[in-house]
Amino acid sequence: MNVRCCCGAVMEAKALEEESPLSYHLRLCCTECASWVTVAGRLEDITLFAQRTLWSNEARHELDRLPPYVEPLVREEVESHAAKEGRALITVALFQEARLRGKVSWSQTAKDRLANVPAPIRSMAKVEIERMAVEQGLSEVTEALMDEAKAKFLGMRGRP
Ligand SMILES: [Zn+2]
Structure with a gap:
């Protein structure tokens, strides 16, 4: 999509802020x-x-917090992951997804359950569950972990 300024010139996306999983602010x-x-x-x-x-x-x-000698490698890793996924905007969720890639696999049942998570929060949920798996030293997302994650997410949203 092409946005034009009242002066006639093209407007370019320059900054992205993540307000919440459902609200992003893009400055053109x-x-x-x-x-x-x-x-x-x-x-x-x-x-x-x-x-x-x-x-x-x-x-x-997240990138700035890395040691200077690692930063260029991680930047490259994340940007190539984003390009492969066809995503122009690099969010924290995408950053973490790229970092965790290949470290955790999903059982078919866990995959099916993930597919039931509402689309707007699915990628974030996926990353969070993978992060939990890595923390617990698991190489595969299990049913038990899905239950734990579900309880955690519902708790976060303040539902019973
Ligand atoms: Zn202008």
């Missing part, structure tokens, strides 16, 4: 004048405005 800046606008919405919606790879402020922070 004019390439000619000082104008800018913020588009707020779900990740899949605001992705339409991103023409090239853009790291969210939060994902960039």
